[in-house]
Amino acid sequence: MSGSTGGLEDVGIPGQVFLRDALTSCTDPLKAIESFQMENGILLPSLRPMLPLLDLHDVRRLDFHNSVLEELREKLLSQINEIGQKEPKERDKKLKELLAKSFPVIRVKSLRPVVMCILRNTPHIDEKYLKVLVRDQELYNDTDTEVKRQIWKDNQSLFGDEVSPLLSQYIREKEKVLFDHENLNSLFFSPSPKIRRQGEVVQKLANMVGNSVRLYDMVLQFLRTLFLRTRNVHYCTLRAELLMALHDLEVQDIISVDPCHKFTWCLDACIREKNVDIKRSRELQGFLDSIKRGQEQVLGDLSMTLCDPYAVNFLATSAMKILTHLINNDSMPRENTILILLLRMLALGLSAWQMIDSQEFREPKLDSQVVTKFLPALMSLMVDDQVRSLNSKLPPDERESAITIIEHSGPPPDACQAYVQESSVASILAMYYTLHCARTKDRVGLMRVLGTLANCENDRAFEDPFLHSLVSLLINNPDEFSAEDYCTVIFDEFFFAGIARENVTRHLLKLLWYVHAKLPTNRLETLVKAVHPTSQHNTDVHLLYESLQAKLEALQNDNPDDGFAKAEDFESPLMSVPTPAPLA
Numbered sequence: 001m002s003g004s005t006g007g008l009e010d011v012g013i014p015g016q017v018f019l020r021d022a023l024t025s026c027t028d029p030l031k032a033i034e035s036f037q038m039e040n041g042i043l044l045p046s047l048r049p050m051l052p053l054l055d056l057h058d059v060r061r062l063d064f065h066n067s068v069l070e071e072l073r074e075k076l077l078s079q080i081n082e083i084g085q086k087e088p089k090e091r092d093k094k095l096k097e098l099l100a101k102s103f104p105v106i107r108v109k110s111l112r113p114v115v116m117c118i119l120r121n122t123p124h125i126d127e128k129y130l131k132v133l134v135r136d137q138e139l140y141n142d143t144d145t146e147v148k149r150q151i152w153k154d155n156q157s158l159f160g161d162e163v164s165p166l167l168s169q170y171i172r173e174k175e176k177v178l179f180d181h182e183n184l185n186s187l188f189f190s191p192s193p194k195i196r197r198q199g200e201v202v203q204k205l206a207n208m209v210g211n212s213v214r215l216y217d218m219v220l221q222f223l224r225t226l227f228l229r230t231r232n233v234h235y236c237t238l239r240a241e242l243l244m245a246l247h248d249l250e251v252q253d254i255i256s257v258d259p260c261h262k263f264t265w266c267l268d269a270c271i272r273e274k275n276v277d278i279k280r281s282r283e284l285q286g287f288l289d290s291i292k293r294g295q296e297q298v299l300g301d302l303s304m305t306l307c308d309p310y311a312v313n314f315l316a317t318s319a320m321k322i323l324t325h326l327i328n329n330d331s332m333p334r335e336n337t338i339l340i341l342l343l344r345m346l347a348l349g350l351s352a353w354q355m356i357d358s359q360e361f362r363e364p365k366l367d368s369q370v371v372t373k374f375l376p377a378l379m380s381l382m383v384d385d386q387v388r389s390l391n392s393k394l395p396p397d398e399r400e401s402a403i404t405i406i407e408h409s410g411p412p413p414d415a416c417q418a419y420v421q422e423s424s425v426a427s428i429l430a431m432y433y434t435l436h437c438a439r440t441k442d443r444v445g446l447m448r449v450l451g452t453l454a455n456c457e458n459d460r461a462f463e464d465p466f467l468h469s470l471v472s473l474l475i476n477n478p479d480e481f482s483a484e485d486y487c488t489v490i491f492d493e494f495f496f497a498g499i500a501r502e503n504v505t506r507h508l509l510k511l512l513w514y515v516h517a518k519l520p521t522n523r524l525e526t527l528v529k530a531v532h533p534t535s536q537h538n539t540d541v542h543l544l545y546e547s548l549q550a551k552l553e554a555l556q557n558d559n560p561d562d563g564f565a566k567a568e569d570f571e572s573p574l575m576s577v578p579t580p581a582p583l584a
């Protein structure tokens with residue numbers, strides 16, 4: 001065919017090389033070209049009289065031949081795909097013959113789609129063909145995912161090169177939601193599990209894995225290694241989301257061999273429904289209790305599934321609901337089997353990193369005193385909140401109100417503070433109690449407990465999902481920031497305890513973005529100095545700080561007599577935030 005490039009000679013068809021040799025060795029080039037056209041054009045006698053007519057219409061021979069080629073190629077591709085649907089024995093024999101004949105022309109761009117189609121329909125491609133594809137970057141880039149899977153199975157580093165950018169993109173997307181200071185409608189825990197696993201990265205990974213158990217195992221190994229190296233819990237989320245995406249696609253080859261599938265599926269259903277009923281709790285507990293000796297390594301992957309922030313959020317939120325139910329029914333925590341299971345799963349999830357790091361796959365024993373001492377102390381705080389709330393609705397009686405407030409507003413019990421420092425489970429529950437206080441705008445409840453979180457076991461209160469949720473709730477109650485005692489707890493006792501961490505600075509900047517107009521002048525100045533980024537901070541922190549400075553400068557220009565804006569000037573954080581003017 002005219003316009004074809006190298007590779008044709010390999011299958012006995014004269015191509016560029018033949019034509020070049022003919023032109024350099026002939027005496028009459030025009031005659032040589034005519035002879036080449038006659039011998040290698042479309043050999044249909046009935047067509048020959050038509051060619052001069054095409055010439056008269058200024059249709060170039062190249063265009064004519066290309067149009068015929070495209071038509072024939074589409075028909076051929078359709079036939080190859082039909083062969084690919086036949087019985088394996090007949091299919092494999094025909095495709096093997098076609099591949100042997102056509103592979104030499106794979107570098108001819110116009111014919112490459114045909115060869116690629118044959119490869120795509122071939123379940124087991126000979127190693128010699130795969131080696132050619134790997135060595136030539138252009139061919140590799142043009143190769144379909146179905147074929148690349150066969151290359152990746154025996155080339156982990158190449159597969160890693162393909163997967164790595166996707167994993168980085170996934171982490172960036174999670175962090176964008178956690179740190180985004182302008183979008184309060186896209187809260188981290190809002191999307192359902194089904195929505196989350198429809199995300200681009202999860203779907204791409206599921207497509208890359210296909211039904212290959214080997215590739216799936218490789219992805220899991222990448223996720224374990226990265227989680228171990230970075231302690232980033234979003235890799236745990238991706239582990240669960242990928243498995244459930246393959247579940248949605250009904251990839252039986254994988255979900256039937258992943259020992260975590262049934263547990264993850266059951267937990268996913270609970271998260272989706274925001275509830276653990278008796279039936280599901282028995283299924284989850286039965287799975288945990290059925291791990292036999294010699295299969296303990298399953299606990300490593302299970303702990304990753306439970307370390308996923310969405311799982312932790314669900315377990316902790318469900319535990320808090322049960323504690324409220326126990327208070328209302330005068331029951332004890334140790335009597336509630338579902339609560340004990342939730343705490344057991346929390347303990348397993350929160351120990352994921354240590355378990356994988358040490359390679360000691362044992363379920364951590366839930367400290368019985370967390371149930372018998374810490375939970376009653378936490379419940380006493382919750383009862384205090386209810387008493388104060390009820391008291392505020394009664395007719396005014398100054399003496400009685402004063403007594404009620406004093407009796408139910410003191411420092412948290414010693415057991416609360418002690419276990420928050422020692423126990424990961426107690427820390428998480430105290431953190432979610434704090435979020436409950438912030439959500440219900442319980443000023444006293446929030447101020448009683450937030451300061452103790454600065455001493456959480458393993459600094460858990462300074463992790464992004466919690467700070468994101470806390471800040472999102474605090475900015476919905478901006479008026480409180482005009483009070484110095486409130487600011488003392490929020491900033492001095494809590495945020496300043498973790499200010500050395502870059503992520504804490506970012507969340508604090510987000511909080512200031514919304515509440516700066518309510519802060520007393522001296523307090524605002526102190527905070528602006530405290531969040532001033534250093535050369536160690538990344539670009540995003542510097543940009544947000546500069547934007548905040550511009551916002552403060554604009555506010556100062558609008559209110560030259562005030563250190564901070566009047567209440568009526570304050571914009572609700574739920575309204576759209578305009579882009580700040582650049583610094584002069």
